[in-house]
Amino acid sequence: MAKFEKKVKAKYNDIANTYFSFRITGKAVYNEYLEMPAMFAELGNLHGKKVLDVGCGPGLHAAVIELAKEHTPGANFIVGDIYHMPYKSEFFDAAFASYVVHYFSDLDSAFKEIRRVMKKGGIFVYSITNPFKEVTHHLPGRPFYMRKFENYFDEGERKVTWFKNTKNESVIPFIHRTFETYIKSALRNGFEIIDY
Numbered sequence: 755m756a757k758f759e760k761k762v763k764a765k766y767n768d769i770a771n772t773y774f775s776f777r778i779t780g781k782a783v784y785n786e787y788l789e790m791p792a793m794f795a796e797l798g799n800l801h802g803k804k805v806l807d808v809g810c811g812p813g814l815h816a817a818v819i820e821l822a823k824e825h826t827p828g829a830n831f832i833v834g835d836i837y838h839m840p841y842k843s844e845f846f847d848a849a850f851a852s853y854v855v856h857y858f859s860d861l862d863s864a865f866k867e868i869r870r871v872m873k874k875g876g877i878f879v880y881s882i883t884n885p886f887k888e889v890t891h892h893l894p895g896r897p898f899y900m901r902k903f904e905n906y907f908d909e910g911e912r913k914v915t916w917f918k919n920t921k922n923e924s925v926i927p928f929i930h931r932t933f934e935t936y937i938k939s940a941l942r943n944g945f946e947i948i949d950y
Contacts, residue, residue: 758859758911758927759836765926772922785852789881793850796879796949803847808836808868808880809854836864841871848872851880856928861935865943878945888912888930907932 766773780786797805810831834840836858849868858864868878889908890901912930917923940947 756837756859758929759857761927762857765924769916769922769924772917776917789852793852793879793881797848797850797877800848804845806841806846806849806868806871808849808851809857837867839867839871843870844873845871846873847876849876849878851878853881853883855880855936856882856931859929861929861931861939862943865939865945869944877948882936883928885930885932909935 776782777785832840837860849872851868855861855864872878886903886906889904889906891904892898893900893902909931910929911927913925913927915923915925937947
């Protein structure tokens with residue numbers, strides 16, 4: 755696991771219980787009512803298929819790892835390295851990554867490894883935060899829709915504050931990338947884009 759990923763893992767471990775509680779109470783409105791339904795609609799019927807949940811977080815998609823195991827009996831959770839997964843080539847029918855690829859320091863290597871474990875004709879769906887939103891900030895004293903843009907094309911590590919103004923406030927690092935970078939990386943590593 756790369757240095758950046760270790761830093762992200764440590765931050766998530768610090769807020770694991772708070773994050774899990776936030777997700778299971780339905781307060782994560784964006785995730786519950788937009789991102790997750792859209793992702794599963796793209797994946798289609800998964801009955802009887804081998805499915806890889808890359809970076810499962812609190813394990814909600816399958817039904818940080820200790821919590822997931824406790825709340826999703828029967829699922830197989832492996833703490834691993836996205837760059838060297840312990841699966842045979844062409845093992846999974848489908849894979850998804852919910853808001854996790856922006857934590858990969860080496861996007862090409864991660865996509866290459868995901869592609870390796872996917873069966874031919876398999877489907878991989880992932881979600882990211884909006885890269886345009888990542889580089890905008892509200893202008894104080896102005897309506898909320900009036901925002902200032904930073905340099906969208908300046909890719910690299912950024913930070914976001916979670917649970918702001920609470921005892922569990924935490925600054926989480928992520929990698930800002932343009933839409934172009936995500937698209938070109940997927941194509942370079944053997945994926946065909948069938949929807950966006």
